[in-house]
Amino acid sequence: MKADRRSSIWLNAALASLQSVGARYGLGLAIIIAWQIAAAQAGSVFFPTPLEIVVRSGELWFSGPPSHFFLSEGVFKDVLPSLMRLLGGWALAVVVGGSLGVLVGRSRVVSDIIDPALQFLRAIPGPALIPIFIILLGTEATMRVSLIAFGSVWPILLNTIEGVRTVDPVQIDTARSFQLPFMARMRRIVLPAAMPKIMAGMRVSLSLSVILMVVSELVASTNGIGYRILNAQMMLLLTDMWCGMLLLALLGYGLNATFLQVERRVLAWHRGARQRDDA
Amino acid sequence: MSLPGTAARANAMTPEWRNRMLTVRGLRHAYSADRLAIAELGFQVNSGEFVAIVGPSGCGKTTLLKLLAGLLKPSAGSIYLQDRIVSAVPEGLAMVFQEYNRSLLPWLRVRANVELPLRYQAINAPERNARVARSLQAVGLAAFERLYPWQLSGGMQQRVAIARALAYQPKILLMDEPFASVDAQTRADLEDVVAKVRMQFGITILLVTHDIDEAVYLADRVIVLSSSPSRIVAQIPVEMPHPRDQITTRASDNFVAIRSEVAKLIRRPAEEATL
Numbered sequence: 001m002k003a004d005r006r007s008s009i010w011l012n013a014a015l016a017s018l019q020s021v022g023a024r025y026g027l028g029l030a031i032i033i034a035w036q037i038a039a040a041q042a043g044s045v046f047f048p049t050p051l052e053i054v055v056r057s058g059e060l061w062f063s064g065p066p067s068h069f070f071l072s073e074g075v076f077k078d079v080l081p082s083l084m085r086l087l088g089g090w091a092l093a094v095v096v097g098g099s100l101g102v103l104v105g106r107s108r109v110v111s112d113i114i115d116p117a118l119q120f121l122r123a124i125p126g127p128a129l130i131p132i133f134i135i136l137l138g139t140e141a142t143m144r145v146s147l148i149a150f151g152s153v154w155p156i157l158l159n160t161i162e163g164v165r166t167v168d169p170v171q172i173d174t175a176r177s178f179q180l181p182f183m184a185r186m187r188r189i190v191l192p193a194a195m196p197k198i199m200a201g202m203r204v205s206l207s208l209s210v211i212l213m214v215v216s217e218l219v220a221s222t223n224g225i226g227y228r229i230l231n232a233q234m235m236l237l238l239t240d241m242w243c244g245m246l247l248l249a250l251l252g253y254g255l256n257a258t259f260l261q262v263e264r265r266v267l268a269w270h271r272g273a274r275q276r277d278d279a
Numbered sequence: 280m281s282l283p284g285t286a287a288r289a290n291a292m293t294p295e296w297r298n299r300m301l302t303v304r305g306l307r308h309a310y311s312a313d314r315l316a317i318a319e320l321g322f323q324v325n326s327g328e329f330v331a332i333v334g335p336s337g338c339g340k341t342t343l344l345k346l347l348a349g350l351l352k353p354s355a356g357s358i359y360l361q362d363r364i365v366s367a368v369p370e371g372l373a374m375v376f377q378e379y380n381r382s383l384l385p386w387l388r389v390r391a392n393v394e395l396p397l398r399y400q401a402i403n404a405p406e407r408n409a410r411v412a413r414s415l416q417a418v419g420l421a422a423f424e425r426l427y428p429w430q431l432s433g434g435m436q437q438r439v440a441i442a443r444a445l446a447y448q449p450k451i452l453l454m455d456e457p458f459a460s461v462d463a464q465t466r467a468d469l470e471d472v473v474a475k476v477r478m479q480f481g482i483t484i485l486l487v488t489h490d491i492d493e494a495v496y497l498a499d500r501v502i503v504l505s506s507s508p509s510r511i512v513a514q515i516p517v518e519m520p521h522p523r524d525q526i527t528t529r530a531s532d533n534f535v536a537i538r539s540e541v542a543k544l545i546r547r548p549a550e551e552a553t554l
């Protein structure tokens with residue numbers, strides 16, 4: 001009797017969570033199933049079924065020895081270098097965009113001097129710079145990291161400028177009246193106050209970094225996910241090409257989800273304060 | 280005028296200066312050519328004195344406090360804190376801002392908000408912790424130190440702002456309508472907290488308020504300002520012994536007499552203007 005009730009509670013909970021999962025992922029699942037059926041029917045070499053792509057992905061990346069956590073050579077030769085360049089370029093964009101943004105946003109003089117240059121540089125699409133970057137920086141990681149940084153710095157820079165410009169003057173006056181030194185005012189007041197805007201910029205630029213990483217690997221490269229995709233296409237390994245695309249989608253999704261988690265923690269105060277304001 | 284950061288010293292040894300906390304001479308402030316906020320102010324505040332400033336809304340009270348705190352540069356006139364001219368933000372001065380909720384930092388918990396200014400003073404960690412605990416205790420918020428400011432009611436936030444100023448242990452405390460927008464009972468409690476810590480620490484206090492009763496109840500002297508651009512209409516000494524009591528003091532003949540005198544002075548310039 002008692003056990004019965006308990007198991008029915010469990011059942012209800014399971015059904016409820018299944019329902020919520022269904023609501024969230026139902027459409028995606030339906031699309032995948034439809035794709036599977038359509039691709040199997042068509043039997044085209046250009047469009048392998050999702051199942052084939054997943055199986056092939058397993059062979060490509062998870063067929064390594066246990067000593068390498070079952071990761072195959074391709075992961076170390078292509079995926080990790082790509083990831084390192086992506087994160088390196090993005091980190092550079094965060095540091096440069098953040099510090100330059102604070103300077104431009106808090107100083108009229110600096111803003112007047114470099115704002116026109118920034119507006120001009122910003123208008124150049126990142127990929128258009130690949131030729132000149134190759135000449136200046138060669139074809140190694142430096143060039144690709146710089147390209148990613150250059151292309152993804154703008155959302156961070158512009159959001160930081162906007163964020164530090166709109167810090168509440170009462171907060172600055174408070175810090176000044178309590179004799180906080182200049183650097184402390186920047187670190188303890190201006191940066192945290194601007195953090196919601198800065199992190200919004202960081203998130204946009206993270207997605208840009210993924211795009212730029214791939215673009216940078218389509219030119220004069222010898223490894224990386226982008227290089228693998230291009231290479232597979234040229235060698236008519238079309239399932240491998242699709243595997244690369246799937247990996248990129250998962251990478252982008254995973255990076256964004258991870259960043260959202262971090263943002264939730266760092267900006268918990270901001271959500272709380274805003275809910276309070278709305279109430 | 281001296282350069283910012285340097286301290287021009289007045290005649291430090293004369294008895295007149297020894298007991299003086301604040302000296303304001305010929306102070307004038309215009310935000311722009313056609314926006315004169317303060318016409319001409321001159322007054323003094325002695326060490327340990329509690330002075331209340333009352334005046335109609337928009338007359339320049341906040342402007343005056345910002346000038347005293349070195350946050351604004353006066354258009355003319357000079358300000359001395361003890362015997363040093365104020366040319367930048369001075370040491371030993373704390374301010375409770377009128378916009379208390381905006382002056383607390385929403386990303387720091389109550390405790391960290393109170394502690395932040397102390398981190399940049401030459402105070403060791405045990406002393407810092409003790410001060411934070413003591414001042415939160417004084418405003419009755421010891422149990423709330425782990426919450427964020429936005430989790431507190433308006434009156435509690437005001438108390439955090441007051442606790443932060445008290446922990447700083449300033450020589451002079453400037454308060455800009457610190458008890459506005461709380462209910463009458465909280466207001467009375469907060470008034471008594473301030474009166475108590477003032478006796479305890481011997482701080483000099485300058486309190487801006489537009490509540491005449493509050494000014495008379497708390498202060499040793501009330502300075503009445505005219506409407507904008509402000510001048511001093513009168514300075515009225517409040518000769519009543521400390522500690523005072525919300526019920527008996529407010530009911531005393533002396534209190535009622537001073538109170539109506541101040542009320543008349545505040546009303547008079549307005550009446551003259553309408554004539």
Ligand SMILES: Nc1ncnc2c1ncn2[C@@H]1O[C@H](COP(=O)(O)OP(=O)(O)OP(=O)(O)O)[C@@H](O)[C@H]1O
Pocket residue numbers: 310311314315316335336337338339340341342343377489507
């Ligand atoms: N930043 C500013 N720029 C221009 N004018 C200002 C500024 N701040 C205040 N003023 C003007 O100066 C005058 C005095 O303002 P202030 O805030 O000092 O008044 P207050 O006595 O504190 O008023 P309240 O009692 O409403 O707080 C007002 O006329 C106001 O419009």
Ligand SMILES: [Mg+2]
Pocket residue numbers: 340341342377455
């Ligand atoms: Mg004011």
